[in-house]
Amino acid sequence: MTARTVLTIAGLTLREAARRRVVWALLALTVVLLALSAWGFSKLVGLDTEFGTMTSGEARLVASLLLNLIMFGLSLIAAIGTAFLAGPTLAGELESGQALVLLARPVRRSSVLLGKWLGLVAFGSGYVVLAGLAQILVVGATVGYWPPAPATGLALLAAETVVLLTLALLLSSVVSTMASGIVAVGLFGATWVAGVVGGIGGALGNEGVESVGTVSRVLLPTDGLWRGAMNAFQDPIALVQMGPGEGGFPFLSEAALSPAYLAWAAVWIAMVWGLTALSFSRRDA
């Protein structure tokens, strides 16, 4: 009974995603991004600089940076896409009367929520993994750079998306409309900026500024997961080449993720999900 409800709602959520124009717009954007990057990377190979042709090492460094940059773009697209899909769901559907007809069926609200969440997770992480993989292949084919741990990186990107859409769902159970999507994306951007600020603080040896990044990474795990993903995509030599003191650079990450941080991200997701379930079950339809 419950499993069927969950699967039915998950399927409905995916179908909604597939039939919304916004989603196709996002996909088109992705294809454009992939094509542009393929063109750019192919130009990169034979690039003449003032100092002569780039060495293969330099090319790998640049490719590594650019790959992270593009991955950031992809994760941003995924974040915006899922946040805007998740944003108007719970409260918006309650207000428009869409939820009324569903919730009058013999379904538990937590099952409906789980179904929605699973559908969004499948959509968001499916998108990041596929688009990310395509990008890795593009880079591999054009400059011959292959990231050290592509699977880990893609999984972390997916996890980042899951964190964000869970947050967007919580917001959507409290406030309606697009506002929750906008707030979720805003928080996502804010933690990223806080992470960069913290990195600069670290590079300058200022502990106060560095803690900004640390705290924000605990409060909303998107940036921490993103840094883990970058670490898995970048050339290990890149950091050495950039040299110490460049830790503040936003598209390179110094360390891989600790298991404790991953566990925290999982706990964070479970907690926010539980809060959402609580608030959704108490809402009047």
Next chain:
Amino acid sequence: MSTAGPSAVAGPDDVAVRAAAQLVRDLPPAPALWCDGLRKRYGRRTAVDGVSLSVGRGEVVGLLGPNGAGKTTVIKMLLGLVRPDAGEVMVLGRPGSDPAARARVGYLPELFRYQPWLTAAEVLELHVRLSGADVPAVERHGCLELVGLAARAGDRVGGFSKGMQQRLGLAVALVARPELVVLDEPTSALDPLGRADVRDVVLSLKERGVAVLLNSHLIGEVERVCDRVVVLDRGTVAASGTLAELLGRREVRLHLGSVGPEGQARLAAAGPLEREGAWFTVGLPAEDDGTTVPDLVADLVALGVRVHAVEPTRISLEERLLGILRANSGDGRP
């Protein structure tokens, strides 16, 4: 008793349990819908204040009352969509807090929207899946046919007119073989033909023993299909009862010529008589089996009375409702 061995105890206990089970089986089935002392506040405004009502199996009950009386709020509390501040709900013999209670319930909300990106057929399929029923595609299509949407089965709901959405809502309420159907203003957006269709649908549900709770502002509609009526006013039950109880006795008005003393006596024998020129009003007995009026007319004709017109009259539900609501507003409450 407690001194007997375990096996000896099991015997009589077993018998007792079985007897109790039999007793429970023989009980009349629980009402389709029952609630007691429902209360709901929105902020400082009390929307529903101690409403108790019940809908028997196969019974059609009308829920009437002015705008803002709390009808929709009561319905939503009955279906677990709104949390009551106090009160109990039982749906088809199960507590309303148990989602399984709604497995055989069809609901047409007052204000609603379906997923606009689904087609009409997909909406029905979704609801059948969620209700856990196993309804073949042919039967689902039959439901769309019933509400006149068969030709639009493959069209997206987002492009439906308001009335078409309401028709689809009716199909959704009916599709999962319900034992209880709750209709919250099912005809508010419908054309006259659609209204007649809804009336027929409710009557056919009644015929099949499906219980119906019908909230409508079209009193004539309610009067025609409902066995019983509950009138809500400002969050409380202002009146309830069968139509006969609420409407009281019926009368017949006759326009007669050349009424002699014998005719007059015959009229008086039929029931309490009032006269206004050539118009005579005769009160009919409550237990009228339908023969009183034809017999009276036949006898009058035999007595040489000229019968110009015979009009059965009944204080209409509308008049009665207005009376109840006016009396209610006169009792000093704000």
